[in-house]
Every structure is written in C-alpha cells, then in structure tokens.
Amino acid sequence: xxxxxxxxxxxxxxxxxxxxxxxxxxxxxxxxxxxxxxxxxxxxxxxxxxxxxxxxxxxxxxxxxxxxxxxxxxxxxxxxxxxxxxxxxxxxxxxxxxxxxxxxxxxxxxxxxxxxxxxxxxxxxxxxxxxxxxxxxxxxxxxxxxxxxxxx
Amino acid sequence: xxxxxxxxxxxxxxxxxxxxxxxxxxxxxxxxxxxxxxxxxxxxxxxxxxxxxxxxxxxxxxxxxxxxxxxxxxxxxxxxxxxxxxxxxxxxxxxxxxxxxxxxxxxxxxxxxxxxxxxxxxxxxxxxxxxxxxxxxxxxxxxxxxxxxxxx
Numbered sequence: 001x002x003x004x005x006x007x008x009x010x011x012x013x014x015x016x017x018x019x020x021x022x023x024x025x026x027x028x029x030x031x032x033x034x035x036x037x038x039x040x041x042x043x044x045x046x047x048x049x050x051x052x053x054x055x056x057x058x059x060x061x062x063x064x065x066x067x068x069x070x071x072x073x074x075x076x077x078x079x080x081x082x083x084x085x086x087x088x089x090x091x092x093x094x095x096x097x098x099x100x101x102x103x104x105x106x107x108x109x110x111x112x113x114x115x116x117x118x119x120x121x122x123x124x125x126x127x128x129x130x131x132x133x134x135x136x137x138x139x140x141x142x143x144x145x146x147x148x149x150x151x152x
Numbered sequence: 153x154x155x156x157x158x159x160x161x162x163x164x165x166x167x168x169x170x171x172x173x174x175x176x177x178x179x180x181x182x183x184x185x186x187x188x189x190x191x192x193x194x195x196x197x198x199x200x201x202x203x204x205x206x207x208x209x210x211x212x213x214x215x216x217x218x219x220x221x222x223x224x225x226x227x228x229x230x231x232x233x234x235x236x237x238x239x240x241x242x243x244x245x246x247x248x249x250x251x252x253x254x255x256x257x258x259x260x261x262x263x264x265x266x267x268x269x270x271x272x273x274x275x276x277x278x279x280x281x282x283x284x285x286x287x288x289x290x291x292x293x294x295x296x297x298x299x300x301x302x303x304x
Binding site: 003004006009012016018019020026029030032034035036069070071073092093094096097113116118139140141143144 | 156157158161171172186188220265270292293295296
C-alpha cells in the first residue's frame with residue numbers, strides 16, 4: 001500500500017464516536033434503533049498518563065460500544081477533569097466527535113499529522129503497555145477530530 | 153437477522169458525511185491525509201423532488217467521496233436554498249453531519265424512525281427511479297442525523 005500520514009496506506013475507519021451527556025439514556029435509544037441489547041457501559045481507568053492540551057488531567061469517560069457490521073459506534077460520557085470530550089459536549093451538546101484509526105507507530109503518525117496542521121490535543125494510556133490513544137485536532141483543517149489507537 | 157427500525161437487522165454504516173464551506177479546499181486536505189488523488193466533486197441535480205422541513209427547496213450540494221476500506225467519507229458543500237446541510241454548516245461550521253444506511257423500503261423505515269422520535273427532515277430523489285435519500289433528524293434523540301439511501 002502507498003504510504004500515507006496515517007501509516008502504510010491506512011484507510012480503515014474503526015470507530016465513529018459521539019460525546020453524550022447521559023450514556024445510560026443514549027445507549028438505550030441506540031439499542032432500540034439497532035434492535036440489539038443495550039450494551040453495558042464501563043468507565044476508563046483514571047490514568048496517570050492522560051494529558052489534555054499538554055497538561056495532566058484526571059479526565060475519565062464512560063464508554064459504550066455498538067459493534068456494527070463494518071465499524072464500531074462509540075458513545076462517550078465525559079467524567080472528571082478537562083478533556084476534548086467535555087469541551088465538545090459543552091460546545092455542541094450530544095454530537096459526533098471523532099473517527100478512529102488503528103495505527104502502528106503512534107509517534108510517527110502524530111508527527112505526520114502535526115505537519116498537516118492537525119496537532120495532538122489529548123492522549124492517554126501507553127501503546128506498548130495495554131494500549132494507548134491520541135486525539136489530533138482536525139476541527140479546523142478537516143472538520144473533525146481524529147483518534148489514533150495502538151496496542152489495545 | 154432480527155428486524156430493527158432500519159429494516160432486516162441493518163447494521164452496516166455506508167457513509168460518514170461532513171458539511172464543509174469549501175469542498176475544493178477540504179477535498180485537497182483529506183486527499184493529502186489519506187495519500188490519495190483528490191477526487192473530483194460533482195453537483196447534485198436541482199431536483200423537483202427535494203423537500204426540507206416539508207417545503208420544496210432548490211437546495212443542491214457539491215459532493216466528494218473518499219472510498220475507505222470499510223466505509224465512504226463524504227464531503228458536502230451546500231448550494232442553493234434551505235437544507236439540513238446549510239443549517240448544520242451555519243450552526244457548527246465544517247463538521248460531521250450524518251451517518252448513512254442503505255435501506256429497503258424507505259417509507260417503512262421513515263415510519264419506524266418517526267415512532268422513535270427521529271422525524272424526517274429532508275428528502276430528495278426517488279428510490280424507485282434513479283435513487284432517493286432521506287434525512288431523519290436524530291440530533292435530539294441520538295446526537296446525529298441519519299441518512300437513508302435507496303435505489304442508487
């Protein structure tokens with residue numbers, strides 16, 4: 001495959017994610033829409049490796065996943081401190097937030113995106129130890145946020 | 153498959169779409185991100201069958217498509233009269249607008265969604281003659297707009 005900014009011609013969108021005020025309520029409505037059992041949400045660990053706008057944050061999130069045929073729809077309810085999730089929810093209410101890509105070599109991809117004017121805004125976890133994520137702020141350049149996932 | 157509101161257990165998201173102010177500019181940036189040729193945009197027909205909020209509209213759109221491995225990313229620049237695209241762009245700027253599903257039996261699905269509190273907001277074309285689309289306003293119930301596509 002041709003090399004691209006996401007690495008090795010990566011053209012698979014793994015997740016579409018929304019931020020929501022009330023994950024319990026929204027999960028029930030999505031479950032009804034798709035004709036599936038309401039998934040249990042879980043809360044992310046309070047990570048010592050979580051940074052937002054370059055500052056440590058105690059942000060966590062309640063997450064629920066709907067596994068569609070070709071992609072996963074993720075609902076995110078912000079918990080705790082500052083985060084891209086909380087800012088998006090305060091600005092736009094319940095709304096689409098990002099699309100995600102599984103990458104290899106997170107640091108290289110973050111560097112590529114930064115060169116494209118899509119800077120790192122939040123990160124957490126560790127790609128080499130249980131999995132890590134990074135959000136790159138493409139709202140100005142693309143009209144959306146990109147999430148990079150590695151090692152989960 | 154189990155029946156659901158989208159018909160026959162439909163769980164495949166065919167498109168993720170953004171509204172954008174300048175499709176030429178945004179297409180170039182997405183093409184660079186994905187390492188592909190910039191797709192040519194085209195403009196939709198001025199349809200006599202296009203309705204927004206129950207009223208006829210001369211809304212059109214410039215469209216550009218990025219065919220990813222598992223899904224298509226669509227960029228939409230509103231042209232002409234009132235539309236969900238124009239309203240979303242004026243409210244949120246360049247931003248994610250909807251996810252799309254290919255359906256069979258558009259009217260039944262629109263009826264199912266209406267019962268779920270997700271009403272029809274815009275439609276155009278004809279599912280039985282060249283293809284038709286419908287947008288159902290899930291912004292309050294789901295946090296996003298759903299597009300139904302049939303017959304394309």
